[in-house]
Amino acid sequence: MKYAKSIIGGFIGIVVIFLIFSSVTTVQSGYRGVLLQLGAVKPTILSEGFHFKIPFIQSVQPIEVRVQKEESAQTAASKDLQTVTTTVAVNYSVDPEAVNKLYQNIGLDYRSRIVDPAIAESLKAVTAKYTAEELISKRPEVSAEVKDMLKVKLTKYYMKLEDINIKEFAFSEEFNKAIEAKQTAEQNALKAQRDLDRIKIEAQQQIAQAGAEAEALKLKKQEVTPELIQLKQIEVQEKALEKWDGHLPSVTSGATPFIDVNGLSGK
Structure with missing residues (x-):
């Protein structure tokens, strides 16, 4: 009888301990x-931490509320x-x-049932509003x-969007070739325009230089007076006298100045 009481007491103790652990x-x-x-x-x-619950009647389903990441690649048609x-x-x-509410209305597979389809639908709807080139040039928009x-x-399904990041737009090979050809043509056109601008500038510089030279020549002609011509003739005669050795030249020309020999000898 003594052992039976001990066994029953031990059993009750185990049950109590089990109930205590089951109630938290x-x-x-x-x-x-x-x-x-x-x-x-x-x-x-239930928030983070320790809680009580009714054993065998209540249970707790944990659901993550931290930021989660979903990466998806969706194919759609652009406006063009x-x-x-x-x-x-x-x-x-x-x-x-x-x-x-999320658990009751959607369940734990909300990623495949809500998130992935929502991403695909949003991308396709927005992509259809822009041409392929606009998707690249207006990426932030x-x-x-x-x-x-x-x-x-x-938000409609009890979730919050934190942020999105469009990592890449991938186009067909034909479109990539067309874009490359367009860029090459634009670069060539830009180079040709720069060359034309350079030629125009050089021509304007040459015109300006020619105008300056013509103006300088005009000023020089205006400075030539009869007095200046007579002075230049005297200067030439003086230089000729300095070089004369006392003998008359055997050949004369219009370019050789006339010199009075009698005047030089004092006779």
Whole structure:
């Protein structure tokens, strides 16, 4: 009888310990707990930390509320019917105040049921509004529009969009070749324009230089007076006298100045 009481006491103790452990739960950091009572979702949301629950009747389903990343590549048609494959990285999180509604209405597979389709639909809708070239030149505008549309879709299903990043636009090989050819043509046209501008500048410089030379020549002609001509003739005669050796030249020409020999000899 004594042993039976000990066994029963030990059994009761084990049951009590088991009930104590079954009546407590811990929600890890970065999660919220959805409280379930006999399978039904209760309004109470358990925050991080230690909580009590009714053993065998209540259970807790943890749901992550930290920022999660989803990277997706979606193929769509642009406004000018070019095939575009867009690679986008999306950062989102579950609304901590609505994890019970998320679990009740969507479940734990919200990524495949909500997030991925929302990304694909937003990218295709926005891509169709822009030409292939505009997707590249207006990338920030495209990114902002995708973000706005995706934010509305995720908010509807108890999720918050943190940010998106369009990592790449990939086009068909034919389109890439067309873009390369256009860039080459634009570069050649720019070079030709620069060469033409350079030629125009050089021609203007030559015209200006010729004008300056003509003006200088005109000024020089204006400075030539009869007195200046007579002075130059005297200078020439003086130089000839300095070089004369006292003998008359055997050949004369109009360019040789006339010299009075009698005057030089004093006779």
